[in-house]
Amino acid sequence: MPFDTLSFSFLYDDIDLSSFSCVEQDLTDFLIEDARKNQDARLSVTRIVSYEEQIVGFFTLTNDCIIRKGIGDDDGEDGYPYPHYPALKIARLATHEEFEGRGIGRAMLVRTMAIAMRLSQYVGCRMITVDSKPNSEGFYLKYGFQRALLKKKRNMTPLYRDFYRPYQEAEKSMSPTLSDFDRQR
Template identity: 30%
Template sequence: MNFTGLTLTKIDTQSIAKTFDCGDTELNEFLLSKALHYKNELLAVTYLLKDKERTVAFFSVFNDSLWIREQDFVSKSAFKKFRRGIVSHPKRHLEYYPAMKIGRLGVSNQVQKGGIGKGIIDWIIGLAVKHNNECACKLITVDAYAQSTRFYERNGFQYLDHMDKNVDTKQMYLDLTPYVNTMPESPIVLMN
């Protein structure tokens, strides 16, 4: 995907989207009527990816923690395997792992399947890794809609629990450890 001609900005009263359609009414409604309120209430920061004429994509991020408990796994060995994979230290007593959550992510119907979503995920990974110097962030989390899980899988996310009974969303995560020293530059640049 060529990101030339696209700008990334944080939502504010001057940049708020007037129209947007990603094919999901709930996501559209969030962007058009709730995103600015979430920003003002310090609940989420929403970014807009725009060309000269319109918003082509948006995403919201906020701080999170992933609560890991043995009873959330199918077996004690699955729980231990997960913890070994996340923390290499032999004393793995953490129950909460610091994370950044993707609260919303939508790409306009007009440009879907063009690589914009992948570019956004790369940018979010870069943001989390960059801010790791000031405030620890081990994971990126998302409660993925069932129709979006394949997208997140292709971008390296894993299911927290394969036995997740929730049919609407699946809790997924991406471990940031492999990206700390090898993060490629994102083609998306934030404009101030």
């Protein structure tokens, strides 16, 4: 499904969530029963993804950190003096069961990366983390996430992605650099 056919919006009170259903019932339940409450309490923020007026997915983001010892040697910043890296956590991500396999999950990850890049311009944020369900781990690994060097949590696998590393690599080979554009606001 082309990215430009999807619309992304914040979860508002007037959005009817009753038609959403995904394979993982606990994700459907979270969206319908808890997402608004968590958002109102400033614990997380949920975005709804729609296609032709139908909810086809959602993702929920919150702040996080990852212990420096939990990431690979090729990630992070040389000489970083703190024990944790600031991160943006994908707390929930789900696609409507009738729309699986159409690129909606990928579109939500792309949007999450864009949000992380924007966030990192205002506050420290270097990693994106997710505690993946076993049947979703392959999805995240396919898009550059890695297993954290940490113990599993409650049948979940902690994963992370240093979203800034590819940005740094691109900077080395570009003229003008991406940073030049960042400064032009």
